[in-house]
Amino acid sequence: MMDHNLHGQDALAHYAACPMAEWPPALRAHLAECPVCREEMHWLRTVEAALASWPLAEPAPGFLERLLERLAREQVPARAGQVLPWNIWVPAMTLGAALIIAALALPPQISQAWEPAISEWPRQVAPWAAEGRLTLDRGAFWAVWSGLFVATGGVGLTLALSAWNARYTRRVEEVKRALSEAADHLLKMAHRPS
Amino acid sequence: MEDPLAEWVARAQKGDRAAFEELVKRTHRRVYNLAYHFLSNEQEAEDLTQEVYLRAWRALPDFRGDAQFSTWLYRITLNTAMNYQRTLRTQEQAAGAAETLAHFDAPLPDPAAAAATRDRNARLWATVRRLAQRYRVVLALFYQHELSYAEIAEVLGLPIGTVKAQLNRARRALAALWREENGDDGS
Numbered sequence: 001m002m003d004h005n006l007h008g009q010d011a012l013a014h015y016a017a018c019p020m021a022e023w024p025p026a027l028r029a030h031l032a033e034c035p036v037c038r039e040e041m042h043w044l045r046t047v048e049a050a051l052a053s054w055p056l057a058e059p060a061p062g063f064l065e066r067l068l069e070r071l072a073r074e075q076v077p078a079r080a081g082q083v084l085p086w087n088i089w090v091p092a093m094t095l096g097a098a099l100i101i102a103a104l105a106l107p108p109q110i111s112q113a114w115e116p117a118i119s120e121w122p123r124q125v126a127p128w129a130a131e132g133r134l135t136l137d138r139g140a141f142w143a144v145w146s147g148l149f150v151a152t153g154g155v156g157l158t159l160a161l162s163a164w165n166a167r168y169t170r171r172v173e174e175v176k177r178a179l180s181e182a183a184d185h186l187l188k189m190a191h192r193p194s
Numbered sequence: 195m196e197d198p199l200a201e202w203v204a205r206a207q208k209g210d211r212a213a214f215e216e217l218v219k220r221t222h223r224r225v226y227n228l229a230y231h232f233l234s235n236e237q238e239a240e241d242l243t244q245e246v247y248l249r250a251w252r253a254l255p256d257f258r259g260d261a262q263f264s265t266w267l268y269r270i271t272l273n274t275a276m277n278y279q280r281t282l283r284t285q286e287q288a289a290g291a292a293e294t295l296a297h298f299d300a301p302l303p304d305p306a307a308a309a310a311t312r313d314r315n316a317r318l319w320a321t322v323r324r325l326a327q328r329y330r331v332v333l334a335l336f337y338q339h340e341l342s343y344a345e346i347a348e349v350l351g352l353p354i355g356t357v358k359a360q361l362n363r364a365r366r367a368l369a370a371l372w373r374e375e376n377g378d379d380g381s
Contacts, residue, residue: 014358055338
């Protein structure tokens with residue numbers, strides 16, 4: 001049996017908004033024997049019926065014209081020459097940085113096949129490494145190099161994916177459609193008798 | 195769900211004023227309605243609506259299309275209203291309800307039915323105005339703007355469970371006021 005606590009009355013408000021067919025048997029049974037809840041349900045249903053056709057508050061006549069007139073005076077937000085949004089240029093910069101770091105970190109001996117160890121580093125990486133105080137065998141070097149590249153690239157890719165939205169999906173669909181139409185066009189041209 | 199306004203939004207984002215005007219024409223009544231629920235004053239609701247569209251126009255390049263355009267507008271309305279209320283003295287004009295409600299209803303074929311509907315709507319508006327603002331807004335978003343629980347949660351920045359609870363409390367509060375004002379024969 002439902003009691004008259006707050007939870008019970010919230011449940012009444014919930015069911016008042018539902019068709020009676022959806023009322024659970026326990027609620028029906030309770031309403032049949034409880035005049036307090038029956039009364040509450042009556043008022044909730046009355047209000048629910050009124051809310052179902054509740055009209056919008058209408059602005060005064062001429063409001064739309066005034067609004068459009070005011071908006072017409074507003075400048076177009078800067079778009080031409082606008083820098084790309086951060087969620088595009090940050091991933092692009094990150095990927096670019098990953099490539100640059102990878103290129104700079106490439107020691108000169110890397111082109112020599114099967115060099116047993118790397119002891120000469122370009123000065124751009126770190127002066128102390130270039131002075132020969134850092135020696136890595138080839139396996140360790142590739143592990144660090146690949147790890148650095150993959151990690152930085154991964155950050156860029158994560159940012160790019162997190163920035164993905166419905167607009168980009170639509171653009172991809174548009175590009176796919178355009179490519180498909182271009183392919184159809186080319187096929188037709190190829191099959192056209194000369 | 196596909197946004198029915200997506201095409202207009204995409205054009206407006208490219209700086210097409212005519213497309214933005216079309217968006218304004220299609221959405222301004224609902225934005226005004228929500229603004230009215232926040233401010234309970236016609237002139238302030240008009241000012242707020244204007245401010246909402248100015249902000250929307252400026253921010254349109256940043257609109258990512260994650261939510262429906264209307265949901266995004268309602269969020270701007272909510273934020274703008276909050277700022278507005280901080281700077282303006284909020285006036286509850288309980289006595290002015292009748293004047294405010296004069297132009298709500300479109301004419302109906304049956305004069306008696308029209309009169310009854312008009313009367314009920316006027317009573318409903320007058321009663322709703324006595325509710326706390328958070329209840330007015332959640333009722334408006336659910337019943338007038340026909341948003342889902344999830345959409346309301348997105349607009350208000352609340353968990354869905356809180357929205358449901360607030361809606362039920364708003365219904366109860368409204369029913370209690372309706373009963374108080376309309377006596378034994380309120381329907």
